[in-house]
Amino acid sequence: VVTSVMDTSTPFASQEALRALLRELIEARGESLREFGATLARVIDPDARPFTRAYIIALRDGKRRITPKISHALFVLAAMEDGASELQARARKVQVWAVHDLPPDAIVLGKARRCALPGCRTTFVPVTPNQRYCSRECRQEMRRRRRSTRG
Ligand SMILES: [Zn+2]
DSSP states (O other), rough: GGGGSOOOOSSSSSSHHHHHHHHHHHHHHOHHHHHHHHHHHHHOOOOOOOOOOHHHHHHHHTOOOOHHHHHHHHHHHHHHHHHHHHHHHOOOOOOOOOOOOTTTTTTSSOEEESSSSSTOOOOESSSSSTTTTTSSSHHHHHHHHHHHHHH
């Protein structure tokens, strides 16, 4: 979507094209200008202080020049935006039960599996790749069963 504005492989994009990309990103990300300023600064340097709202407006309106560092960060954000839309396109809406709060637009990447304890009917999305049981209780119950069949 975002890359439609320009060929992002072009190293020397015009200020005008960069401003268009900046405007598209602001729109696509749905952040406030202040939030966007923080995001953009942290793409350049994770420890950077956020760009102010006024600075973002100046960049957007052509009052300040878009530097090579900022234009690189814009390309990075554009690529991430495309990645996010690809993920959203693959994602389907489902109804789930969650132990933790999930924002309504969160994408769950894990695959569901059945609990490995025979008789447990729980299906869950594991927290770690090796998690076989839905709960500590099921893991302990399996251990108990193994012990009692051996003993
Ligand atoms: Zn279980």
